[in-house]
Amino acid sequence: MRTVHVSAASKEYDVLIGIDAVRSLGAEAKKLCPKALKALVVSETNVAPLYLDTVNDQLEGAGFEVTDYVFGAGEQNKNITEIAGMWNKMAEAGFTRTDIVIGLGGGVTTDMAGFAASTFLRGISVIQIPTSLLAMVDASVGGKTGIDIPMGKNQVGAFWQPTLVLEDISFLRTLPDDVFTEGMGEVTKHAFIMDLDLFDKLEKANGSIRVDEELLEEIVYMNVSDKASVVGEDENDNGRRQTLNFGHTVGHVIERDSGFTKPHGICVAKGMGIIMDACVRAGTLSAEDAEKMKDLLRLYKLPVSDEITPEVIVEGAMNDKKKRGDTLSVILVNKIGSAEIKKMTKEEFLEFLSV
Ligand SMILES: NC(=O)c1ccc[n+]([C@@H]2O[C@H](COP(=O)([O-])OP(=O)(O)OC[C@H]3O[C@@H](n4cnc5c(N)ncnc54)[C@H](O)[C@@H]3O)[C@@H](O)[C@H]2O)c1
Ligand SMILES: [Zn+2]
Incomplete structure (x- = not known):
C-alpha cells in the first residue's frame, strides 16, 4: 500500500492506494473517527451491486451501524434532490456530528457524498472510496464537492476535505x-502540466497500463501526489491550483456545446490539443514538444482536436463560472511538465486561438 499525505490549509489527511486497499477500511475508519457510531454509505446503481457489500462488511466488522443511500448512476442525478435524500436518511437514522459519510463510486458519487457531509449538521466527516480512474486521480482528492443545477455543472458546492481517501x-x-480512457484525459494532463516522470512512464507503457496492476497503482500514486502537491499549496483555487484547468477552459465549451453528450475527459483532451497548437503558433511551445504530447494522447486513445471555431470557444469561455471579472485565466504549457497561468481579455484569447 502506498500513502500520499495531503496537507491542505484546512485539513491534513492521507490517501491510501493499493490493490485490495478496501480491506483496511474498517480499521482506518475506527482509528480516524473513534467517536463515530454510524456510517452512511453513498453509492449508485452501477457500483453498489459490485462493491457495497464489501464496504458494508468492513464497516460492520469494525462495529459501525451502517445505512446506505444508493442513487441512479449518472451525472443527471448529481442534484439537490439526491442530496436531500441523503440528509433525510441521516436524520432518520439519528446521525450526530461525530458520525460519518462514505462515498463509494466515481466522481459523481464522491462529489455528492462530500457535499452531503459538508452540509449535514454544518459538516461531518467523509471518507472517499473512489472507484473510477478519474475519481482516484482527481475528483476525490482536494476537497471540491458539489452538485449541478439546471444553469450549469458544479454551480453549487463547498470546499470540504475528506478525512481519508481509500483507493482500491x-x-x-x-x-x-x-x-x-476518459480518466486518462486527467492523467495525461498531470503529466503535461507538472510531471515529466509520469510523462516518461506513460510513454514507455505504450498505451497499456490497465493490464499491469502494479504499474497502474504506481501511475495512480504519481497522479495523486501531483494533485496533493497543488492542493497543499493552494487549497482554494486562487493560484497554482488553476493550472489543473489546463485544457478545461476550451474543453468545457466543447462539452457544453455538445449538450453534455461528449464525455468530459474527451473534451479536455481536445481542449489541451487546441491550446498546444495555439502555443506553438505563439512561439511559447516547441512544435516537437507539442507533437510528443499529442502522440501521448493518441497512444491512450484520446483526441487532440475539434471542429469548434475560435469564436464559439471565446463566447462560451466568457460565460464560464471560472472566469473572474473580465479576464480569463488561460493555462499554457511551455514545455512538457511545466505550466503557466496567463490572464487574457476576450480579444486577446480570440487572437491567441486564431492567429
Ligand atoms: N471534485 C473535483 O475536484 C472533481 C474533479 C474532476 C471531476 N469531478 C466530477 O466528477 C464527475 C465525473 O467523474 P466520473 O467520470 O468518475 O463519473 P461517474 O461517477 O459518473 O462514473 C463514470 C461511470 O463509471 C461507472 N463506474 C464507476 N466506477 C466503476 C467501477 N469500478 N466499475 C464499474 N463501473 C464504474 C459509473 O457508474 C458511471 O457510469 C463529474 O461530475 C465531475 O464534475 C470532480
Ligand atoms: Zn477535468
Missing part, C-alpha cells in the same frame, strides 16, 4: 474501457 486499484477491473 482492484476496483478498476470492472470500469468500462471508455470510462477508463
Whole structure:
C-alpha cells in the first residue's frame, strides 16, 4: 500500500492506494473517527451491486451501524434532490456530528457524498472510496464537492476535505474501457502540466497500463501526489491550483456545446490539443514538444482536436463560472511538465486561438 499525505490549509489527511486497499477500511475508519457510531454509505446503481457489500462488511466488522443511500448512476442525478435524500436518511437514522459519510463510486458519487457531509449538521466527516480512474486521480482528492443545477455543472458546492481517501486499484477491473480512457484525459494532463516522470512512464507503457496492476497503482500514486502537491499549496483555487484547468477552459465549451453528450475527459483532451497548437503558433511551445504530447494522447486513445471555431470557444469561455471579472485565466504549457497561468481579455484569447 502506498500513502500520499495531503496537507491542505484546512485539513491534513492521507490517501491510501493499493490493490485490495478496501480491506483496511474498517480499521482506518475506527482509528480516524473513534467517536463515530454510524456510517452512511453513498453509492449508485452501477457500483453498489459490485462493491457495497464489501464496504458494508468492513464497516460492520469494525462495529459501525451502517445505512446506505444508493442513487441512479449518472451525472443527471448529481442534484439537490439526491442530496436531500441523503440528509433525510441521516436524520432518520439519528446521525450526530461525530458520525460519518462514505462515498463509494466515481466522481459523481464522491462529489455528492462530500457535499452531503459538508452540509449535514454544518459538516461531518467523509471518507472517499473512489472507484473510477478519474475519481482516484482527481475528483476525490482536494476537497471540491458539489452538485449541478439546471444553469450549469458544479454551480453549487463547498470546499470540504475528506478525512481519508481509500483507493482500491482492484476496483478498476470492472470500469468500462471508455470510462477508463476518459480518466486518462486527467492523467495525461498531470503529466503535461507538472510531471515529466509520469510523462516518461506513460510513454514507455505504450498505451497499456490497465493490464499491469502494479504499474497502474504506481501511475495512480504519481497522479495523486501531483494533485496533493497543488492542493497543499493552494487549497482554494486562487493560484497554482488553476493550472489543473489546463485544457478545461476550451474543453468545457466543447462539452457544453455538445449538450453534455461528449464525455468530459474527451473534451479536455481536445481542449489541451487546441491550446498546444495555439502555443506553438505563439512561439511559447516547441512544435516537437507539442507533437510528443499529442502522440501521448493518441497512444491512450484520446483526441487532440475539434471542429469548434475560435469564436464559439471565446463566447462560451466568457460565460464560464471560472472566469473572474473580465479576464480569463488561460493555462499554457511551455514545455512538457511545466505550466503557466496567463490572464487574457476576450480579444486577446480570440487572437491567441486564431492567429
Ligand atoms: N471534485 C473535483 O475536484 C472533481 C474533479 C474532476 C471531476 N469531478 C466530477 O466528477 C464527475 C465525473 O467523474 P466520473 O467520470 O468518475 O463519473 P461517474 O461517477 O459518473 O462514473 C463514470 C461511470 O463509471 C461507472 N463506474 C464507476 N466506477 C466503476 C467501477 N469500478 N466499475 C464499474 N463501473 C464504474 C459509473 O457508474 C458511471 O457510469 C463529474 O461530475 C465531475 O464534475 C470532480
Ligand atoms: Zn477535468
